[in-house]
Amino acid sequence: MSRLSTQALTLAYEDRTVVADLDLAVPDGEVTVIVGPNACGKSTTLRALGRLLKPKSGSVLLDGASLATLPTKRIAQQIGLLPQTPVAPEAITVADLVSRGRQPHQHWWQQWSDEDERAVSEAMTRTDVADLAERSVDELSGGQRQRVWIAMALAQETELLLLDEPTTYLDISHQVEVLDLVRQLADTPFKGDKGDKGRTVVVVLHDLNQAARYADHLVAMKSGRVVAAGPPSEVVTADLVREVFGLDCVVVPDPVTGSPLVVPGAPWKAS
Amino acid sequence: MTTTSVPVRPAGYSVLRAGPARFLVHRRAVAVASVLVLLLAASCVAYLCVGEAFVPPGEVVKVLLGQSSPDELVVGELRLPRLVVGLLVGLAFGVAGALIQTVARNPLASPDVIGISQGASALTVAAMTFGITSYSVLPYLSVAGGLLAAALVYLFAWRGGLHATRFVLIGIGFAIALRSVTTLFMTKGDYLVAQQAQIWMTGSLNGRGWPETEVLAPVLLLLVPAIAWAARAQRTVSLDDDTATALGVRLGRVRLGLVALGVVLAAVATGAAGPVDFVALLAPQIARRMTRTAQIPLVSSALTGAVIVVLADLLARRLFSPTELPVGVLTAAVGAPYLIWLIIRSRTVGGTS
Structure with missing residues (x-):
């Protein structure tokens, strides 16, 4: 089942087409990771899934309705999105x-409810930033700041969550922390869901090994097209890595999780 | 382990309940606004006391309360009308500056920097040189000029979306162009007209009174609901475009609404008193430094604007008496150094202001 999908989606900046004729279905309650070389259109696709970019043609569908026809506030109650480099107001x-993540659930006359309070404190506890509550965002470290932004996206309490390279600028332990949180979001039931389904998370990642480790559904893109999509164990092969990234490599099982692990070849030793 | 969470709410805010409605109120902003109200009241009384003849505060309060007093003529007829215009102009400039700085995300942006005041000046001076000198027509012309200039800036800055920096830069360009148009009209026009235009352009409250208030007051009153909306909308506009859109904000419309509101306020105030420079630039930044809120506080900004104009006009009347300075000279004397400081500071901090 897919609440979110694209249909013959073509995306362009001015006249330059970045993504052409894309058909993509995001499986519900799973972690979907989009990978691909630089400028392959993965971030562009994510932006379109979150209606930050209007399609040149085709459409993004939420529950069968085109995003372009839905009120943006209604979309914000269903889809949360964390951009690559969000900017916080000075001295906030x-x-x-984090509480600004509640915006789509609020009204002019209803600026703060008990529900808002619960969602914000839950989001902050989950991302381990509750102790920082009174601190200014300007004075936090990169890792802390990223967790605060994720907390804001979580406070929005949307069933679908889109994250654009959430691990950039983080050291390895913070990267693992963020990705573990992503796994948890998909693995623990989303509030009020009878079928015990977790959240649907779409993440754009640079690191192929992290993608293979955390994804349920892996989408490999190249030059604005999907080259392969499916479980990492089927998608990540030496042939695919050569085709998508132009890199010779060996794929071995990850010693900890058993997921495919890409070990690049050593061209400087070959000749 | 997610159930053991401590209740939090935005730091520094309290929740105000009114029936089913709930509002977030910034405690420090409320305190600052209260202090500003007291300061403004004190400034107003001082304004009414000081002049050619000193009137004791007790008599001033009597006149304000409508009781009979020997100083009724001086206070009620001569000083009060001018004070009210100054007060309203200050309030309007304070809010206008706050809204435009919010949308531009730049403390340098204000109606007198991005061409709105210059548009008002150009059309007003043009009208003066063509022989329209009636004070019942000129305010409307300057409002029209301000709106026209703002529309042009908006049109040229729009490219599939409003980019904040482009908006400011194009505004500055228009401001310079419109200023030369004004100068052109002044050199072409009659000597007396040029002098009259020159005084108007510095921003002066001399000779202003109830006729200006009759235009200003209803407009401000009508815009109060819009300003209440703007205070809330500011919360999301201060985030970056992508984040705000992801939170379900119709950014284009909200921005247009905020700019339009700011432009109308600035244009109406300019129509009444001429372009009183730097008030719209100073007030929001001073207010924000006092309240320490993440966005510019509208109420405090309005009150700060009013305090600045009232005090500046008090000084303008008395400093070189019997010669009266236009109030704009005083606000510029304070504002220009501040503007320079702002630019120097933003460079040393790496442009994060």
Whole structure:
């Protein structure tokens, strides 16, 4: 089942077509990771899934309805999105920033409900930033700041969550922390869901090995097209890596998780 | 382990309940606004006391309360009308500056920097040189000029979306162009007209009174609901475009609404008193430094604007008495150094201001 999908989606900046004729279905309650070389259109695709970019042709469908026809506030109650480099207002406190994630659930006359309070404190506890609540976002480290932004996206409490390279600028332990959180979101039931389904998360990642480790559904893109899509164990092969990234490699099982692990070849030793 | 969470709410805010409605109120902003109200009241009384003849505060309060007093003529007829215009102009400029700085995300942006005041000047001076000198027509012309200039800036800055920096830069370009148009009209026009135009362009409250208030007051009153909306909308506009859109904000419309509101306020105020420079630039930044909120506080900004104009006009009247300075000279004397400081500071901090 897919609540979110694309249909013959073509995306362009001015006249330059970046993604052409893309058909993509995002499986519900799973972690979908989009990978591909630089400028393959993966971030562009994510932006379109979150209606930040209007399609040149084709459409993005949410529950069968085109995003272009839905009120943006209604979309915001279903889809949360964390852009690659979000900018916080100067001198804003952590709790203030996280609480702005509640925007789509609020009205002019209903600026703060108990529900808002619960969602914000849950999001902050989950991302381990509750202790920073009163601090100014400006004075946080890169890792802390990224967790605060994720907390804001979580406070939005959407069933679908889109993350654009959430691990950029983070050291390896913070990268693992963020990705573990992503796994948890998909593995624990989303509030009020009878079928015990977790959240649907779409992540754009640079690191192929991390993608293979955390994804349920892996989408490999090249030059604006999907080259392969499916479970990592089927998608990640030496042939695919050569085709998509132009890299010779050996694929071995990850010693910890058993997921495919890409070990690049050593061309400097070959000749 | 996600159930053991401590209740949090945006730091520094309290929730105000009114029936089913709930509002977030920034505690420090409320405190600052209260202090500003007191300061403004004190400034107003001082304004009414000081002049050619000193009137004791007790008599001033009597006149304000409508009781009979020997100083009724001086206070009620001569000083009060001018004070009210100054007060309203200050409030309007304070809000206008706050809204335009919010949308432009730039403390340098204000109606007198991005061409709105210059548009008002150009059309007004043009009208003056063509012989229209009636004060019942000129305010409307300057409002029209301000709106026209803003529309042009918006049109040229729009390219599939509104880019904040482009908006400011194009505004500055228009401001310079419109200023030369004004100069052209002044050199072409009659000597007396040029002098009259020159005084108007510095921003002066001399001779202003109830006729200006009759235009200003209803407009401000009508715009109060819009300003209440703007105070809330500011919260999301201060985030970056992508994040705000992802939160379900119709950014294009909200921005247009905020700019339009700011432009109308600035244009109406300019129509009443001429372009009183730097008030719209100063007030929001001073207010924000006092409240320490993440966005520019509208109420405090309005009150700060009013305090600045009232005090500046008080000084303008008395500093070189019997010669009266236009109030704009005083606000510029304070504002220009501040503007320079702002630019120097933004460079040393790496443009994060």
